[in-house]
Amino acid sequence: MGRGQTIFPSSFESVSQKAEKGAAAVLGQHLPASNPLRQTLTTYLHLAGIETGYGYFAPSVPGSYNLIFELHYPDGRVEYEWPRVNSAAAGLRIAGLLDEIGRTRSDAFREYMVKMMASSIWLEHPEVKTMRAILGSVILPSLRDFERGKAESYEFLYAYDFSLSNESTEPANK
Numbered sequence: 177m178g179r180g181q182t183i184f185p186s187s188f189e190s191v192s193q194k195a196e197k198g199a200a201a202v203l204g205q206h207l208p209a210s211n212p213l214r215q216t217l218t219t220y221l222h223l224a225g226i227e228t229g230y231g232y233f234a235p236s237v238p239g240s241y242n243l244i245f246e247l248h249y250p251d252g253r254v255e256y257e258w259p260r261v262n263s264a265a266a267g268l269r270i271a272g273l274l275d276e277i278g279r280t281r282s283d284a285f286r287e288y289m290v291k292m293m294a295s296s297i298w299l300e301h302p303e304v305k306t307m308r309a310i311l312g313s314v315i316l317p318s319l320r321d322f323e324r325g326k327a328e329s330y331e332f333l334y335a336y337d338f339s340l341s342n343e344s345t346e347p348a349n350k
Contacts, residue, residue, distance in 0.1 A: 240271060241278030242330065243290065245297045246308040257297055278311060278333065286311075290336050298340070307338045 200206060203221070204214035245257045259274075261267045277289045290309045298304060311334045317326040 240314045241274040241311060241333075242314055243274055243277070243293065243309060243311050245294060246310065247297070247301055247304045248306040248308070249303060250305045255301075257301070259293055259297070260300075274311075278313060286334065287336060290334075291338065294336070294338050298338075305339070309336045309338065311335070 204211065204217045207214040209215075243259060245259075247255045247257060249255070259270050261270055273289070277286055280286050280289075290311065294307055294309050298307065310332065312330040312332050315329045315331055316322075317328060
């Protein structure tokens with residue numbers, strides 16, 4: 177609300193900005209990172225899952241991320257696999273995990289997480305020679321475009337090549 181990205185009138189922005197500053201003070205966010213009170217509050221927020229907020233219902237829901245695996249077989253055949261789940265709850269967890277992977281600023285962490293997901297795909301397809309994991313951002317159409325029938329689009333972000341023979345990865349960044 178403090179950034180004016182809601183349906184509320186702009187007059188709410190000033191009040192919202194003040195409330196945000198007050199909440200940051202109560203949560204100890206202005207204290208040094210080494211402060212025990214701040215560490216205790218941060219630990220509680222993380223354990224309770226509160227620090228992530230309620231993005232699903234937020235007025236400016238960020239685009240999500242997709243990960244697809246390009247499987248290369250010894251006979252030259254290429255197939256595509258999405259991460260698989262066995263329940264709706266697991267689907268929500270995968271979506272959250274992909275959002276974390278897509279938003280992270282750590283290249284090493286992103287590569288490690290993608291590699292872990294690739295290993296599970298490899299277990300299902302042991303005959304695959306090489307694999308490319310492609311991470312992209314989902315760009316949702318505006319409401320007006322959606323009403324006109326426009327679907328979401330994708331923006332390439334990263335690609336990682338995996339091979340069982342040498343256990344190495346070669347990231348291809350945007």
